[in-house]
Amino acid sequence: MRIHFDDTNLLSEMVGEAHGVTRREIDSHLPQAKQALASFRKAFDEERYGFPALPFDSVMAKAVREYAKSAWASYDTVCLVGIGGSALGAWAVDCALRGPHPLQKPYSATHPRLIVLDNVDPDLTGAALEVMNPKRTLVAVVAKSGATAETAANFLVVRDWMGRALGRKAARRIVAVTSPGQGDLARLAEREGYATFPIPLNVGGRFSVLSAAGLVPAALLGINILKLLKGAAAMTQQCWQPDLEANIALKGALLHYLIWQRKGKTIHVAFPYSNRLWGAAFWFRQLWAESLGKAKTRKGEAVHTGQTPVAALGTTDQHSQVQLYMEGPNDKVFTFWRLRKHRTPGKISKKRIGLEAFDYLAGSSLETLLEAERSAAAASLALNGRPNCTLELDRLDEEHLAAFLQLFMFQTAFMGELLDVNAFDQEGVEMGKRFTFGLMNRPGFESYRQEFEQYEQKRRQAGG
Numbered sequence: 001m002r003i004h005f006d007d008t009n010l011l012s013e014m015v016g017e018a019h020g021v022t023r024r025e026i027d028s029h030l031p032q033a034k035q036a037l038a039s040f041r042k043a044f045d046e047e048r049y050g051f052p053a054l055p056f057d058s059v060m061a062k063a064v065r066e067y068a069k070s071a072w073a074s075y076d077t078v079c080l081v082g083i084g085g086s087a088l089g090a091w092a093v094d095c096a097l098r099g100p101h102p103l104q105k106p107y108s109a110t111h112p113r114l115i116v117l118d119n120v121d122p123d124l125t126g127a128a129l130e131v132m133n134p135k136r137t138l139v140a141v142v143a144k145s146g147a148t149a150e151t152a153a154n155f156l157v158v159r160d161w162m163g164r165a166l167g168r169k170a171a172r173r174i175v176a177v178t179s180p181g182q183g184d185l186a187r188l189a190e191r192e193g194y195a196t197f198p199i200p201l202n203v204g205g206r207f208s209v210l211s212a213a214g215l216v217p218a219a220l221l222g223i224n225i226l227k228l229l230k231g232a233a234a235m236t237q238q239c240w241q242p243d244l245e246a247n248i249a250l251k252g253a254l255l256h257y258l259i260w261q262r263k264g265k266t267i268h269v270a271f272p273y274s275n276r277l278w279g280a281a282f283w284f285r286q287l288w289a290e291s292l293g294k295a296k297t298r299k300g301e302a303v304h305t306g307q308t309p310v311a312a313l314g315t316t317d318q319h320s321q322v323q324l325y326m327e328g329p330n331d332k333v334f335t336f337w338r339l340r341k342h343r344t345p346g347k348i349s350k351k352r353i354g355l356e357a358f359d360y361l362a363g364s365s366l367e368t369l370l371e372a373e374r375s376a377a378a379a380s381l382a383l384n385g386r387p388n389c390t391l392e393l394d395r396l397d398e399e400h401l402a403a404f405l406q407l408f409m410f411q412t413a414f415m416g417e418l419l420d421v422n423a424f425d426q427e428g429v430e431m432g433k434r435f436t437f438g439l440m441n442r443p444g445f446e447s448y449r450q451e452f453e454q455y456e457q458k459r460r461q462a463g464g
């Protein structure tokens with residue numbers, strides 16, 4: 001497994017001192033980076049945060065594999081009901097390892113498809129029910145809290161649909177992944193006899209892709225989860241190294257911290273040049289936004305900090321976003337995600353057709369063109385004083401993918417330490433969840449309904 005971080009275009013030598021990091025700035029912040037590593041390590045050793053331990057949980061891996069093996073070939077569709085961290089990881093893994101949606105191989109009992117219900121758009125759920133066969137569907141309901149409104153609602157719809165087709169046998173086609181022994185999903189699973197897997201209490205939703213939340217759907221799709229864990233374990237060892245050259249998560253955190261805090265780059269564009277990494281870009285967007293967008297430091301000082309993550313796809317978005325990136329406000333930092341080797345190079349025929357716009361491509365390949373366009377974009381941005389860097393994966397297999405995801409989780413945790421914010425809570429999300437419960441008349445949330453009614457009154461007074 002090899003992931004390389006090319007940070008050259010973040011340096012002042014390339015993009016100027018106003019926009020790039022100087023070596024002096026890096027050196028003077030090295031103690032802060034080391035401190036970030038030490039304090040996150042301490043928190044991990046005290047078991048406050050658990051994601052770094054997940055790749056080493058062989059007991060969980062064995063149980064998940066056995067469950068998946070027992071169900072294998074009895075379904076052609078895995079219907080994942082979950083949202084946020086309980087859905088994005090599985091989607092990223094599926095997209096990376098089984099091909100970009102919707103261009104996967106035809107689905108069958110030995111090549112099941114993944115359908116994700118991560119929204120309560122009735123047209124999404126309705127369309128899913130129309131195309132799935134309840135007798136050939138395995139439902140994975142994933143919710144750390146066991147109480148998220150969207151997941152609960154979608155699950156009630158899907159459970160009913162399964163029950164109508166299968167009666168009592170429906171319970172055998174449902175697996176629940178949730179916090180062990182707490183929350184209403186765990187209670188329902190126990191009451192109805194679903195297979196269940198735990199998400200450790202010290203692993204938050206967006207850090208849970210390598211827990212049962214991501215592993216159960218992955219294993220049900222036939223993905224080798226042992227290889228996933230192997231790659232993530234190797235990256236974990238690297239991420240505990242104090243040497244910045246060995247620890248690209250720590251180096252990435254420090255450089256992005258300086259670029260953001262010192263050079264004012266408040267937008268972080270994740271720019272995969274791979275459709276298979278498009279799911280991972282959306283997964284990253286949640287990780288970076290929810291973990292680092294915070295009102296207060298851990299000491300309680302108001303900061304309203306956050307770096308807005310944007311997902312852009314190369315080369316597609318060169319024809320959509322790059323005009324803005326090149327000439328608009330210089331408030332962004334770009335991270336290109338490059339695959340050195342694709343599944344297929346996409347060879348272009350050597351035959352010339354006598355037309356200049358086509359003939360220079362003869363004998364080349366889509367892979368070569370893709371990389372030419374990526375390095376051209378990186379060069380143009382750098383020459384225009386726009387800092388950018390590249391994360392390069394030798395190839396996209398289970399080991400590289402999981403290492404890549406683990407790298408970002410560590411980078412995010414280190415960034416939280418550098419900013420002195422709690423990267424593992426999400427108070428801002430909780431408020432909306434509580435208002436929703438109030439509006440949907442969930443007992444215990446009446447005060448949120450009242451607060452919402454006051455807001456509505458204010459709107460009416462304002463003429464709305």
Ligand code: PA5
Binds near residue numbers: 086
């Ligand atoms: O990262 C998080 O904690 C959140 O984004 C959750 O994943 C999301 O809110 C879904 O929560 P749950 O898994 O409890 O349904």
